[in-house]
Amino acid sequence: MARLFQVFELSGGENMKIFPHFSVVGFCNSYIVGGEKGGGCIMIDPGHIDEELISLLVSNKYNVEAVFLTHCHEAHVAGMGTLRKIYSPAVYAANPVSYDYPVNPVKDNDTLSICGFTVKAIHVPGHSLDSMAYLIDHAIFSGDTLEGGRIAASNGFMEQELLINTIEERLMVLDENFLLFPGHGSISKIRIERMFNQDLLKLRTIERARSMWREDE
Secondary structure (H helix, E strand, C coil), rough: CEEHHHHHEEEECCCCCEEEECCCCCCEEEEEEEECCEEEEECCCCCCCHHHHHHHHHHHCCCEEEEECCCHHHHHHHHHHHHHHHHHCCEEEEEEHHHHCCEEEEECCCCECCCCCCEEEEEEECCCCCCCCEEEEEEEEECCCCEEEEEECCHHHHHHHHHHHHHHEEEECCCCCCCCECCCCCCEEEEEHHCCCHHHHHHHHHHHHHHHHHCCC
16 A cells, blocks of 8 residues: 655756655655656656556656666665566666666766756765765755654664764755655655754764863863
C-alpha cells in the first residue's frame, strides 16, 4: 500500500513540479521532478516502484530519463530493477561500483543539466561514505543525511562528527526557504531544521560544552 503526498510547484528559476511518493515498503520517500507539460523527468531514490507510482508517471505523461541515488542503501534503490524494465534512465550516484547496473559517477559540486533542470551534487558523508544530496532549484533532496527533526544514524563517533560537520557546513548554510525532501519522514525547510531539529540542537549544545571545557583547561 502506498499513498501520494501533495504536488509541490517551484518557480524560483526553473518551473517544475515535485511529486513525493511514500511507500510502507521500507518506509521510504521517492521523488519525481518534472516539468509542467510532461516529457522527460528525474526520479530520486526509487525505493519501491508500485502501480500507484507508475500511474502517476503515466497520467502526467512523464518519461523517466534520469535517476539520482542519494546512497546505496536498499530502502532507496530497491525499485531500480522494476524501473529499468519499464524505462531506460541514465543513473547517477557517488560510488558506481556499489551497483550491478551502469551508473554515472557524480562528485561533490558537480553540476549537471538534466531534463531542463540544473542538478548540483553535494557530498554529505557520515551516514554512509557515498551519501549525496541533490540541489535542484529551491529544493534539496537529502536522502537519509538530514530528515525532518532528526539526522541520520552513523556507525560510530567519528562518523557522527563527520555527519554533523557536513550538515552544518554544507546544508545549514543554504537559503532558509529551501524545501527539504528527505529519504524518510516529512518534508521540511532549512529554516525549520535550523530552529527545531532536535538532533542538531542537542549536538550543538554538547559541542559548546566541549569548547568551554577545552578553554578552561
